[in-house]
Amino acid sequence: MANSNLPRRIIKETQRLLSEPAPGISASPSEDNMRYFNVMILGPAQSPYEGGVFKLELFLSEEYPMAAPKVRFLTKIYHPNIDKLGRICLDILKDKWSPALQIRTVLLSIQALLSAPNPDDPLSENIAKHWKTNETEAVETAKEWTRLYATGA
Amino acid sequence: MDENDLNSDHVNSDTTVDDDDADCYYDFFIKGDDPMDPEDAKSHQGSGQKYTILNQADMRKRQEDVIAEVSTVLSVSGATATILLRHFNWSVGNVHEAWFADEDDVRKRVGLLDYDKQLSDVNAGDRASCGICFDVYPRDRIFSVGCGHPFCRECWGGYIRSAINNGPGCLTLRCPDPSCSAAADRDVIDMLALSDDDKKKYSQYLLRSYVEENKKIKWCPGPDCEYAVEFDGGGGGEDSWDVSCLCYYSFCWNCLEDSHRPVDCQTVSSWLSKNTDESETKIWILARTKPCPRCQKSIEKNGGCMHMTCNPPCRYEFCWICLGDWYNHGTCNRYNEAADVEADKNREDAEKYVTKYTHYYDRWAANHSSRQKAIADMQRVQSMQIRRLIETQGKAGYELLFITDAWEQIIGCRQVLKWTYAYGYYLPENEHTKRRLFEFLQGEAEKGLERLHECAELELNQFLVDYGRPSEGFREFEVKLKGLTMVTRKYFEKLVRALENGLSEVQVSGSEEIGQNIPMTSAEG
Ligand SMILES: [Zn+2]
Ligand SMILES: [Zn+2]
Ligand SMILES: [Zn+2]
Numbered sequence A: 001m002a003n004s005n006l007p008r009r010i011i012k013e014t015q016r017l018l019s020e021p022a023p024g025i026s027a028s029p030s031e032d033n034m035r036y037f038n039v040m041i042l043g044p045a046q047s048p049y050e051g052g053v054f055k056l057e058l059f060l061s062e063e064y065p066m067a068a069p070k071v072r073f074l075t076k077i078y079h080p081n082i083d084k085l086g087r088i089c090l091d092i093l094k095d096k097w098s099p100a101l102q103i104r105t106v107l108l109s110i111q112a113l114l115s116a117p118n119p120d121d122p123l124s125e126n127i128a129k130h131w132k133t134n135e136t137e138a139v140e141t142a143k144e145w146t147r148l149y150a151t152g153a
Numbered sequence B: 001m002d003e004n005d006l007n008s009d010h011v012n013s014d015t016t017v018d019d020d021d022a023d024c025y026y027d028f029f030i031k032g033d034d035p036m037d038p039e040d041a042k043s044h045q046g047s048g049q050k051y052t053i054l055n056q057a058d059m060r061k062r063q064e065d066v067i068a069e070v071s072t073v074l075s076v077s078g079a080t081a082t083i084l085l086r087h088f089n090w091s092v093g094n095v096h097e098a099w100f101a102d103e104d105d106v107r108k109r110v111g112l113l114d115y116d117k118q119l120s121d122v123n124a125g126d127r128a129s130c131g132i133c134f135d136v137y138p139r140d141r142i143f144s145v146g147c148g149h150p151f152c153r154e155c156w157g158g159y160i161r162s163a164i165n166n167g168p169g170c171l172t173l174r175c176p177d178p179s180c181s182a183a184a185d186r187d188v189i190d191m192l193a194l195s196d197d198d199k200k201k202y203s204q205y206l207l208r209s210y211v212e213e214n215k216k217i218k219w220c221p222g223p224d225c226e227y228a229v230e231f232d233g234g235g236g237g238e239d240s241w242d243v244s245c246l247c248y249y250s251f252c253w254n255c256l257e258d259s260h261r262p263v264d265c266q267t268v269s270s271w272l273s274k275n276t277d278e279s280e281t282k283i284w285i286l287a288r289t290k291p292c293p294r295c296q297k298s299i300e301k302n303g304g305c306m307h308m309t310c311n312p313p314c315r316y317e318f319c320w321i322c323l324g325d326w327y328n329h330g331t332c333n334r335y336n337e338a339a340d341v342e343a344d345k346n347r348e349d350a351e352k353y354v355t356k357y358t359h360y361y362d363r364w365a366a367n368h369s370s371r372q373k374a375i376a377d378m379q380r381v382q383s384m385q386i387r388r389l390i391e392t393q394g395k396a397g398y399e400l401l402f403i404t405d406a407w408e409q410i411i412g413c414r415q416v417l418k419w420t421y422a423y424g425y426y427l428p429e430n431e432h433t434k435r436r437l438f439e440f441l442q443g444e445a446e447k448g449l450e451r452l453h454e455c456a457e458l459e460l461n462q463f464l465v466d467y468g469r470p471s472e473g474f475r476e477f478e479v480k481l482k483g484l485t486m487v488t489r490k491y492f493e494k495l496v497r498a499l500e501n502g503l504s505e506v507q508v509s510g511s512e513e514i515g516q517n518i519p520m521t522s523a524e525g
């Protein structure tokens, strides 16, 4: 099983994520695969996502930490840097990845992205356009989606 | 027979070419031209060569030379000099200029740390924890690139490998700490890379960077070729950008298209983009199959020369280009504008354009595929026919070099002829004298080349049969092929020069005379 020779780094990161979780973020490994994490991020205050609980999945490939973790939103979200499939446009998940970064830093960056959407580097053209032409309305839609998909159930 | 004998043979054979009008078609070229000189004709990269073909070792040598220069002048390590040069596109001048203007700024930009700050290791002590695997190691197993961020040897190795596998970005590798910009130079790579293979890849990227960012060097675009070409001359005007690589690929150093004399790079690019605008495949089918003018059955061109023979039972022999009867056939390169005007009276201008374009495109494409075919043929000739001739004619390999010579000439001429059609397309229609001269010269070139191509392709075949003794006609064949090769070579050289001069002799004589006289000259010859 893949878990048997789990690198010490992953074990340490996991322990720390569980023992000292970052505020508004929880990440716990799946029972049958220690490289697969169930993640929850609380919508940051003063953002259109406030009050929402967003589920994500995070996977550490064999190359980790030389390659970035693979992360995606499972909860539907209206955000210019996140597409329909929940994929995230974030530099540290691509070319700016460094093995000195960690799961924790990645999740904190995603949380920060919810606070500060960047429509100039969009993943979702339509949403980005909406954001740039009518921000108030776009923010309203984001709030609406948060209410619809990221609360309750 | 040594090299000189071969050459004198060329000269002698000149007078024995069966059809001597080949001789007179250079009479009306620019007067005062050099006397025939087989030496100068032979090499297109003779003394006037303005470029140098570089193999990997040459490139490395040049690269190491500039690194050494910068390293000496700035008193920095070779690895540091490498980082600086790469950053400034391998221009020694730019490195020096920037460095002496503001060394601190340059250091900051490329991630070179100041020596004073290098000692400020964050984790003093015997042991340190690696920032990647989080394991604790004794000091001597931990490395940092002067910034103090500690990573273990293994993690450095993995970090370097993944950067190298990600591509040339590894040349600007920095400390793994995302907040740190300290550069990891080639000494670091040499010390910490996991394998020789990684080091080799890194140095390959370094070399590629040297070639690709260097304004005077370009890779040969030939398939799988690993040579690069450094161009020293100015190019343009009288000077050509033509480069012939050691891989036998010849190309224009300036635009990297196939060699395209006598037309310039601008014409090539307009012509090529015009061609892609037209429906490509449709045009290629058009260029490859035509109905036989007698039986109307579709016939595909497979031979290299334009002499077509329809399938049995028809066996009609015709010219691929004009579909005229082969034996009552003069020249067919002339674009018959008058006839078109007649036919086009009621048509749209657009259609006229297509007609004209198709005329030139057809011939351009026919020569293009004929050249491709000739390249393949030459390979076959070299690998099979020559060996066969050694058996059937009892010749030594070097005695048969004239055959390869002929094929190389055919390939080169097809290239020129092909581009003369782009030349013709863009030649202003109101310059009647020029057009007439051009079409005449082109027509003669075509005839001459057809004769050579046919001789090399068809006449050779009879000598491949083994009769147990050398064929009687072989010597004659040799003389004829050598003669045709040389005559064609000379003719094309002069043709190229004349066209590159914009047919300026038309202006010099300033009358219609030349255009009218030419066909006469030919007929007399
Ligand atoms: Zn380590
Ligand atoms: Zn550092
Ligand atoms: Zn080459």
Ligand SMILES: [Zn+2]
Pocket: B241, B252, B253, B254, B255, B256, B257, B260, B264, B265, B268
């Ligand atoms: Zn060119």
Ligand SMILES: [Zn+2]
Pocket: B292, B293, B294, B295, B296, B297, B310, B311, B314, B315, B316
């Ligand atoms: Zn036929």
Ligand SMILES: [Zn+2]
Pocket: B319, B320, B321, B322, B323, B324, B329, B331, B332
């Ligand atoms: Zn013809």
